[in-house]
Amino acid sequence: MNRDSLLAQTGWLALALLLALALTVIVALPAGAPPLETIYVLFKGGVSSWSKIGRVLAGWVPLTLCSVGLLIPFTARLWNIGVEGQVIMGAIFATAALRPFENGGGTGVIILALAASMAGGALWALLAGLLRVFGRVHEIFSGLGLNFVALGVTLWLIFGPWKRPGVASMSGTKPLDLSLWLPRLGNLSVSWVGLGLACAAIVLVYFLLYRTKWGLKMRAVGENPKAATLFALGPRRRLLQAFMLCGGLAGLAGATQVLGVYHRLLPNISSGYGYTALLVGMMASFRLPLVPFICLFFAILNVGSIQLPLQLGLDSSLSGVIQGIMVLSLFIVQGLRLWLKQRKEND
Amino acid sequence: MDTFALTIAAILMAGAPLVLATLGETLTEKAGIINLSLDGSILLSAMAAFACSATFGSPWLGMLAGAGVGAAIAGVLGLIGIYLGQSQLAVGFILTLLSRDLAYFLGHNFSRQPGPDLGLWTIPGLGHAPFVGLIFGTQSPVVYLSLAAIAFCWWWMYRTEGGMRLRAVGESPRAAFGRGIRVRLVRLYYCLAGGALVGLAGGAYSLAVKPGWGRPQGCEGAGWIALAIVIFGGWHPVRAALGAFFFAALQVSGIYLQEIFPSIPAPVFQVAPFPMMILTLLAVNMGRMGWVQDIVRRHPFLKAFSKSWSIEAPAALGQDFDPKKGL
Numbered sequence: 121m122n123r124d125s126l127l128a129q130t131g132w133l134a135l136a137l138l139l140a141l142a143l144t145v146i147v148a149l150p151a152g153a154p155p156l157e158t159i160y161v162l163f164k165g166g167v168s169s170w171s172k173i174g175r176v177l178a179g180w181v182p183l184t185l186c187s188v189g190l191l192i193p194f195t196a197r198l199w200n201i202g203v204e205g206q207v208i209m210g211a212i213f214a215t216a217a218l219r220p221f222e223n224g225g226g227t228g229v230i231i232l233a234l235a236a237s238m239a240g241g242a243l244w245a246l247l248a249g250l251l252r253v254f255g256r257v258h259e260i261f262s263g264l265g266l267n268f269v270a271l272g273v274t275l276w277l278i279f280g281p282w283k284r285p286g287v288a289s290m291s292g293t294k295p296l297d298l299s300l301w302l303p304r305l306g307n308l309s310v311s312w313v314g315l316g317l318a319c320a321a322i323v324l325v326y327f328l329l330y331r332t333k334w335g336l337k338m339r340a341v342g343e344n345p346k347a348a349t350l351f352a353l354g355p356r357r358r359l360l361q362a363f364m365l366c367g368g369l370a371g372l373a374g375a376t377q378v379l380g381v382y383h384r385l386l387p388n389i390s391s392g393y394g395y396t397a398l399l400v401g402m403m404a405s406f407r408l409p410l411v412p413f414i415c416l417f418f419a420i421l422n423v424g425s426i427q428l429p430l431q432l433g434l435d436s437s438l439s440g441v442i443q444g445i446m447v448l449s450l451f452i453v454q455g456l457r458l459w460l461k462q463r464k465e466n467d
Numbered sequence: 468m469d470t471f472a473l474t475i476a477a478i479l480m481a482g483a484p485l486v487l488a489t490l491g492e493t494l495t496e497k498a499g500i501i502n503l504s505l506d507g508s509i510l511l512s513a514m515a516a517f518a519c520s521a522t523f524g525s526p527w528l529g530m531l532a533g534a535g536v537g538a539a540i541a542g543v544l545g546l547i548g549i550y551l552g553q554s555q556l557a558v559g560f561i562l563t564l565l566s567r568d569l570a571y572f573l574g575h576n577f578s579r580q581p582g583p584d585l586g587l588w589t590i591p592g593l594g595h596a597p598f599v600g601l602i603f604g605t606q607s608p609v610v611y612l613s614l615a616a617i618a619f620c621w622w623w624m625y626r627t628e629g630g631m632r633l634r635a636v637g638e639s640p641r642a643a644f645g646r647g648i649r650v651r652l653v654r655l656y657y658c659l660a661g662g663a664l665v666g667l668a669g670g671a672y673s674l675a676v677k678p679g680w681g682r683p684q685g686c687e688g689a690g691w692i693a694l695a696i697v698i699f700g701g702w703h704p705v706r707a708a709l710g711a712f713f714f715a716a717l718q719v720s721g722i723y724l725q726e727i728f729p730s731i732p733a734p735v736f737q738v739a740p741f742p743m744m745i746l747t748l749l750a751v752n753m754g755r756m757g758w759v760q761d762i763v764r765r766h767p768f769l770k771a772f773s774k775s776w777s778i779e780a781p782a783a784l785g786q787d788f789d790p791k792k793g794l
Contacts, residue, residue: 151573199556257745260503260556261698263692267746272738277734387734395564400637402557435575439570444565448547451558455551466791 131451139281144442153434162439165410165427166420174308178381179381179391179419180412181314182207182373186397187404187411188318188325189369193362194406195329196355197342200363202248202263204394205270206241209369211378211389212274213240213264215282218378224299233300234317234375244270249363259363267394269438273388282385292386304382311380321369326408328365340361370394396422396443402449408430418443472601474719479602482538483613484509484671484686487692489700489707490620491664495700497624498631498657499637499783500548501641503559504540505665506690507566512536512669514574517680530585537666538659542568543609544762545658549651552787563690577680584678585609609671613708618666620704637781640788650788668693688741695744699751701778710747714740751778 144153166176186203193200200206217236221229244266251262277293284294302311329335343356377389396418404410418439425439488509495502502508512533540562543676548555585608594604632653640650672686673679694715700707721736743750753759763769790793 147569147573151575167502201560251745251749254756254758255749256756257748260693261695261748262745265695265741268738268741272735272741275732275734275738277736280730398560402561428599435572437571440568441565441572444568445529447561448543448558448565449473451547451561452551455547455553458552459550462791 132457133361134270135455136450137446139453140442140446141165143445143449147441147445148438151312151434153438158428158432158434158438161427161431162421162424164424164443165431166422166424172423174251174305175309175417176308176416176423177305177308177315178265179393179422181310181376182391182393183397183419184318184412185321185369185373185376186393187400187415188321188408189366189396190401190409191325191329191406191411192358192366193340194401195335195338196359196362198252198309198359199260199262200245200248200366201260201398202245202266202394203397204390204392205263205365206244206269206272206370207374207390207394208267208274209244209375210241210374211385212270212277212374213237213371213376214375215385218296219282219299221300222294222297224297229273229300230302230313230379232373237371237372237375237378238368241367241369241374243367244372245363245367246360249338249360253359262409271387274385274389278385278387291385292382292384292389294384296379296383300379301383302376309381314376314380317372317376321372322408324410325369329408336394360450375433375463379437386409392440399443399447403450469601471559472598477588477719478712478716479610479614480607481718481746482712483609483710484609484668484676485531485689485693485696486613486708486714487609487616487671488665488668488690489696489711489787490616490669490674490704491537491661491709492693492697493704494620494624494633494657495661496697496784497633497655497702497781498635498661499640499786499788500545500654500658501555501559501782501785502541502544502658502661502665503556503694503764504544504562504566504690505694506688507563508537508662508691509669509672509686509690510684511540511566511570512666513673513684514570514577514669514680515687516584516670517576517673518577519624520674521577521580521586524583526674529583531659533670533673534563534663534666537669538663539663541658542655544662545655548655549658549787552789556706557786567687571682572681574680579679580679581681583674585675587779606627607675608699612667612671613629617704617708624704634781636788637783640783640786644788644790650790652768665690665693688737692740692744695748698754698778698780699747701751702781714743719744 148155148158165172188206190200190203204395214233214237218225218229218232231421247263248259250264251257252259282293302313304310305315307314329338338358373393374389377391378385382389400411400414400418403414421439421442425436426435428436428438488505488736492502492505515536516529516533519532520526544558544562547553547558587605588608588611589605590603594600596604624633632643632648634649635646635648636653644650669686672689673684678687693711696714697707697708699710717740721739725731725733725736
């Protein structure tokens with residue numbers, strides 16, 4: 121497939137996009153959505169002002185952290201569906217690290233919280249990995265189960281030990297002291313620390329996977345686990361490492377949500393980024409260079425969709441529908457391509 | 468005694484949609500296809516079933532719509548996974564997320580609206596029977612539907628020729644192909660049939676167990692539990708149904724536990740089945756781990772126990788079959 125010319129590749133991509141557009145219109149029409157206006161509102165809601173672009177970038181940071189992290193286990197052909205739970209655990213650990221500093225703290229405290237969040241995410245991922253290695257529980261189920269457990273822990277903390285003095289509600293814990301907020305980029309609602317972390321994660325993962333022996337072995341494990349066992353590449357240990365690295369990055373995403381976006385712990389702290397990141401990974405066919413751009417596109421959709429209920433009376437979950445349809449269309453077009461190729465070979 | 472009977476009645480009711488979903492997935496996986504879209508499918512078909520019955524005033528039409536939607540989603544998976552050779556896991560997962568968002572998007576206008584539900588059926592004469600009367604005398608139709616589905620699935624799988632073909636394409640598609648069975652087509656049929664059952668499960672949620680539609684509906688996550696129960700049930704319809712009732716019992720006892728421990732916030736009990744799901748999978752799968760097998764070898768009396776737990780997945784589960792590549 122790599123031998124296809126750039127033109128053919130672009131053609132197939134365009135076909136996938138057209139298919140996605142057509143499918144979106146088909147499913148959106150029954151809900152009374154005028155197609156062109158909906159798309160216009162979606163994009164205008166995402167990029168029409170600097171403050172909206174700030175919010176897009178604020179969504180881009182955790183999404184990129186999760187998606188880039190996911191490339192590591194996927195290289196070893198592992199499905200880390202537990203990213204969502206790892207984000208939540210990261211947020212919980214970060215909040216736990218910040219709680220003793222209710223009256224304020226400095227840069228050191230923020231760094232402590234970031235480190236704690238990575239530990240939390242990595243720990244939660246390690247649990248899924250251990251269940252897989254020592255218990256044969258498929259990582260899809262352990263990851264998913266742990267997502268829900270993490271959600272349960274958050275709810276218990278918010279309504280129990282960490283409840284706001286007076287009322288416990290879905291609105292979360294007491295807001296953090298202003299000195300513990302991540303510094304903003306100008307007037308935008310995105311922090312330069314978060315942006316820096318996301319960019320660093322991209323570079324780190326690229327370096328790890330494509331420029332180190334570790335990454336080479338990881339890819340070998342993914343390509344052929346049996347051979348990897350024979351060549352003593354230690355697939356089990358590598359598998360756990362891949363999970364923990366991914367979990368650490370996901371945990372960091374949770375910390376950016378707590379420190380940079382919501383400034384407290386909420387039940388919805390992960391905002392579904394863990395699941396969206398899996399879509400991003402599939403859409404990019406797990407090719408690192410594409411990931412940041414797809415994340416940006418998905419983040420624009422997410423922010424833009426907030427305008428849908430206000431302007432058109434539609435549910436904001438349309439952004440998720442479009443994201444899902446796009447990835448599905450890509451799979452359909454890939455499949456058609458394969459099918460045509462096989463037919464040609466048979467003739 | 469009465470409380471016990473009523474608890475069993477409640478478990479049967481709470482378990483009915485889980486049983487339907489589990490049986491549907493068991494059928495699909497027996498044919499060698501993993502349909503990971505269960506969670507979203509249940510939600511979207513629950514929405515469709517409620518919307519249809521609210522619009523046309525007929526809950527049974529709603530159930531039909533639910534089954535249709537479930538089959539349609541499974542059909543998409545079947546076409547892309549079986550005929551276009553894409554990863555079943557990946558497509559199934561995308562479909563889960565897609566159908567979930569689609570359910571919320573399309574169901575926006577039906578949110579928190581009144582609509583008919585399936586109500587209760589009373590079997591004449593049975594109500595006066597001592598214990599059984601309390602359980603089955605007056606029950607939701609979905610309970611009878613789920614019990615009938617268990618019997619039907621078992622009979623179909625193990626007592627008919629169609630069931631033999633079903634197992635053949637899941638265990639050994641090449642041999643089945645050699646025998647003249649159109650493997651891909653059979654797989655697609657069971658994908659559709661399984662999806663329809665999953666759709667009925669969605670309808671059972673929104674029209675009987677948790678009547679109504681909203682965000683959240685209350686059946687979020689049920690699909691994932693059902694997927695795990697299929698493994699717990701060892702791809703056997705009766706054992707899978709027992710697993711479904713076991714989880715329903717957990718959910719029902721969660722409501723009681725909430726009364727006993729009022730200090731624990733209610734939402735925490737909603738996630739209680741998930742650690743249980745992981746633990747049951749652990750228990751079911753551990754028997755095949757090397758280090759566990761070593762222990763069993765050293766202590767022969769454990770063998771009988773481990774055998775009763777051991778299960779085998781359909782041999783060709785999740786694998787493509789391309790007839791053009793031949794035998």
